[in-house]
Amino acid sequence: MNDPRPLPATVVKLGGSLLELKDLAARLRGLFSLLDKTGGIATVVGGGPAADLVRRWDEQQTFSDREAHWLAIRAMRLTEELVAIRAPECGNIESDRGEVREMLLYNRRVILSIEPMLEAAAKEFLPRPAASWDVTSDTLAAWAAKYLGVSRLVLAKSVDPPAGGLAAATEQGLVDPMFERSAEGLEISWVNLRSDPNHVVPFSD
Template sequence: MTIIVKIGGSLTRGAAPRRLLARLAAEQGLVVVPGGGALADQVRAVQPQWGLSDGAAHRMALLAMEQMAHAMLDLEPGLLPARTPAELAAAAAKGAALWFPAAMTLGRAGIPESWDVTSDSLALWLAAELGAERLVLVKAPDAPLLPSSGDRAADIAAWSATGLVDAAFATMAVRFTGDILPLPADDGDRLDAALRTRARAAAINEETKEGSRPS
């Protein structure tokens, strides 16, 4: 099964995330979702200057994610570009897919055209569309991460209240039954654990058991 990994836009406002992209490209069964980051920031800046509608700004921000996907592919050619569900499934079966979101999301019914929907909610939407096992939200090291309470709805509400995710995230989460794991980009151990599918974790456990048996 697939794991969706969304790279927070905050990670694109400084040095290029080369190491993170290389780490993800080495995995199989992943779909990497780019945040709009610094490019989406420019949309936010120009919208009031030009008096643009939220719908236009939403579409422009989607294209900022598309541009960021081009940038990430240039930084890490080991990622496999994909634009449709069939392409994503084929790419994830071979390695780590990189989602170019415009083809699936521009003008798509069910995706509100407002700033309530950012790349976090779009990653969640994609996770539901693909029936993914898990959504991993890779955030900046200083992001306001809170310990899990064990109550999914309460956790998501807290994430929204602190600005960790956007306003539409809770609504989008209704369609997704998999795990949602926010984590800081500088915690390699948590990222390694999050990238293990249940099947992969079971295989690792079985290998460990086999290795511990006397010959």
């Protein structure tokens, strides 16, 4: 799935719970100022309240796993656009793998549009995450990093990383059940963007 030429870039997963921050753009500027040294930055925006709405619908309706999964992914389009407006530091919304790779090679910043990226991968018969509530934007960010050929992934969360590494994060529900497996081979870091956007720490088992 990866391009043979690894990119000197970083994928940032921006947790949906952070979208409520009034100073989100300023916090992202602080984070990006640290990550700029490692190349371009591609941001995956979590579904946040939009995905939570789909969860409530799923509790009230009879959706298949696939239907609920794709409704939640389409909800991410709304949060992607929200971040593009509130935090232009993140760049434009992009989905074409070739174009994104080129932009990252030139140290640009982009917001990844996950739905069309998944659709493009399907047309290429490339692996995609399962259609399940066990897959959230955490796993989608790990998938996107590998799809783009990026080895660094930063999880921007509202909490500090747990002491027990990925296993503890999974057990505590801080990442989804599929994330640890999906992120194998990636260099993962964690930042509590709510408290300290300048403190990015390595994170693994």
